[in-house]
Amino acid sequence: MTSEAEPLTLVLVGPMAAGKTSVGRRVARRLRVAFIDTDKRVVAEHGPIPAIFAEHGEEYFRDLERAAVAAALTEGGVISLGGGAVTDAGTRELLRAHPVVFLTVSADAVADRIRGSSRPLLAGEDPLARWQAIFEERRGWYDEVSSTTFDTSRRPMQRIADEIVAWRREQR
Numbered sequence: 001m002t003s004e005a006e007p008l009t010l011v012l013v014g015p016m017a018a019g020k021t022s023v024g025r026r027v028a029r030r031l032r033v034a035f036i037d038t039d040k041r042v043v044a045e046h047g048p049i050p051a052i053f054a055e056h057g058e059e060y061f062r063d064l065e066r067a068a069v070a071a072a073l074t075e076g077g078v079i080s081l082g083g084g085a086v087t088d089a090g091t092r093e094l095l096r097a098h099p100v101v102f103l104t105v106s107a108d109a110v111a112d113r114i115r116g117s118s119r120p121l122l123a124g125e126d127p128l129a130r131w132q133a134i135f136e137e138r139r140g141w142y143d144e145v146s147s148t149t150f151d152t153s154r155r156p157m158q159r160i161a162d163e164i165v166a167w168r169r170e171q172r
Ligand SMILES: Nc1ncnc2c1ncn2[C@@H]1O[C@H](COP(=O)(O)OP(=O)(O)O)[C@@H](O)[C@H]1O
Pocket: 014, 015, 016, 017, 018, 019, 020, 021, 022, 023, 080, 113, 152, 153, 154, 155, 156, 157, 160
């Protein structure tokens, strides 16, 4: 049983622009715990993500991301990962001991959200087709690491956050 003194830690995973960062921040506020976005941690320490991908490649980014996830999990609170964190076996292993929420979104709903995105994996022609292909590649990993799923396609972020809070409180 989790003691009241421990933060209600939970992790958010899911495809790019599912709402991990925006919904996660709202969940943390409601639960009155710290909010950590691992991408923001990596950027603060190592600079912009597109530059990391361009200069060092994706594998190097995954190493930085795994270290950020490990540090965040020792701190606790609501932790939003980047969409590709689950591609790394070491990161998936780190998540095994924690409640993980999978945020989904339909291609239809995500189209507006990724327009003008600076995410390196969506650069080039037809970002929506890339987004779909990448999501399909990763779906099995999202299912593997998560214990529940919330869809963010057509609902206000605060409502989704409140449902996640209710779910997490039931897990105590
Ligand atoms: N439920 C939602 N309804 C409408 N827009 C949303 C919703 N969730 C997220 N967004 C928008 O989608 C974009 C991507 O959200 P973000 O939280 O950065 O996603 P992620 O961290 O999963 O990539 C942001 O502009 C955000 O405001």
